[in-house]
Amino acid sequence: AQTVTQSQPEMSVQEAETVTLSCTYDTSENNYYLFWYKQPPSRQMILVIRQEAYKQQNATENRFSVNFQKAAESFSLKISDSQLGDTAMYFCAFMKLLPLRDDKIIFGKGTRLHILP
């Protein structure tokens, strides 16, 4: 079974700094997807970025980028030029590329990120 581990329960950084959130996973699959979700105080779950395991190039979305290390089963999220609006809980998630009938999306426990003014 797949597992997703986020080792940083909570982090704080100053506005405009760069911050990296860690995520590791454990799987025997070769093809899969990884996601980072953001949950601001509004409680809404928002997809930040997605990475296909079969792509070597790291995904980027504006100030958000990932460092995907397939062999190390690592999927960290880098937020550049952090903004107050980035304050949120961040969840890492795993999904098989071709999920079988009983497969699900697996989430880590989350990292609470505080951006300080």
Place this chain on the structure above:
Amino acid sequence: IAGITQAPTSQILAAGRRMTLRCTQDMRHNAMYWYRQDLGLGLRLIHYSNTAGTTGKGEVPDGYSVSRANTDDFPLTLASAVPSQTSVYFCASSEGPGHSPGTEAFFGQGTRLTVV
């Protein structure tokens, strides 16, 4: 606006009472999920449905039941609520097994349930 709608947004419930959390999506997604979110525990899957007419148990199914009579609706029922079921509940949907890869889960806005 397409998406997932949950109701109610919050509820205070007496222990022992029966409660149904509603979830409706209009994206014609095959798969739907119910998660509970608790501090320090992240999102834990309660039940899921990969297609209308089928359901399955997730990580923490005890005390909950679901049904999937059609594609759009996936209600979660607490037959006899207990204080340990105090949580924030999220409904989500995705394309589901066997469909286009790479589709992420879309979430409702959550239901904050307090059992007293």
